[in-house]
Amino acid sequence: MPQFRVVTDPDDPAVAPFRAIKERDLVGREGLFIAEGETVLRAFVRDAPQRVVSLLIDPKRRDKLSEVFAGLPDETPVYLADQAVLDAIAGFHLHRGVLAVGRKPEPVGARDLLADLPARAVVLVLCGIANHDNIGGIYRNAAAFGADAVVLDADCCDPLYRKAIRVSVGAVLSVPTARLERGADIADLLAATGFEGLALSPSAPEILAHLKPAPRTAVLLGAEGPGLTPEVMARARTIGIPMANGFDSLNVATTSGIVLHHLRFAHG
Incomplete structure (x- = not known):
């Protein structure tokens, strides 16, 4: 005791x-x-x-x-x-x-973490997300919908910040996580570990509701406003989430929940 x-x-x-x-x-x-x-x-x-x-x-x-x-x-x-x-x-x-x-846990290399996941896996790759509420909300969705891991780039805030932990309802303490070094090539990492990258874009020719995901899928999410870089977008499969009345913007944590739900349940 x-x-x-x-x-x-x-x-x-x-x-x-x-x-x-x-x-x-x-x-x-x-x-x-x-x-x-x-x-x-x-x-x-x-x-x-x-x-x-x-x-x-x-x-x-x-x-x-x-x-x-x-x-x-x-x-x-x-x-x-x-x-x-x-x-x-x-x-x-x-x-x-x-x-x-x-x-805090000992750091885990992103390549090792992704390579060791099952043959069918869904991961989130977060780029430049510096808002602790958004980080916490994304982790909460990751836990709720069974994401296998979260990978953070060097510009993301710390998910073990007190507010992020609270917003995640403790999910940041259990979801496997790795952080990339600055300048790491995300597309190369995903290719080397057998993941197809999905990037959300309002102008994408393919919509989420019709998506049949690859066995290993990585959802790429960028900060609200700047979003993902053109270089990352160019080497990913772009997917859109249609919205009503011409609206074209969702909170990034909300987006993560919609996409993860589809990936986990839309095709049984």
């Missing part, structure tokens, strides 16, 4: 990793990350309990989380702090009353 300890002093060194969350999230945590909220904690302990470093919770939530504590490795520190102390530690009002410090 974890080790419980009451904290009454916000300056207690034991809870230093939880201190001034908003400011420190902007500069990183040297291989660690912060997860917030009961739902995220449950997903974290279910999917990667060995990566939980410590918890900080409101004592009022202790009984409700008893089964979560049972899933933690022995000796995991669980710090109990009343609301006022929690707020002083975090640097803002922590109404969810649950924080966890986690250890």
Whole structure:
């Protein structure tokens, strides 16, 4: 069972990793990350309990989380702090009353990750997506529709940023992920690992509803506004999602959900 300890002093060194969350999230945590909220904690302990470093919770939530504590490795520190102390530690009002410090996984090479996937696989390749809400929403869809992996280019934001984790409902903690080095050739990577790249475009000659995907399919998604580069688009199969009344724009997270649902269920 974890080790419980009451904290009454916000300056207690034991809870230093939880201190001034908003400011420190902007500069990183040297291989660690912060997860917030009961739902995220449950997903974290279910999917990667060995990566939980410590918890900080409101004592009022202790009984409700008893089964979560049972899933933690022995000796995991669980710090109990009343609301006022929690707020002083975090640097803002922590109404969810649950924080966890986690250890980031070791980086995985994108080529190795893709090559090791099954003969039938669907992956997302994200290019230049710097909005944490969008990253979290995409990961939530990836988990919901069974994407096998997510590959991030060098310009994507960190999916283990606290807000991205929260928006994903903890999905970023379980979906296999790799990050590309700057300048990596996405088309070459997909060709080498047997994936067909699909790029969404309003002017595409083929529409999603009629698409019969390849056994190994990679959905390429770019940032809202600039989208995918012409070089990436030129070497991918372009697909369109028809919209009403001439509208030609969808949120990138919404797009990911529509495409993944089709790839997973439209053809049985």
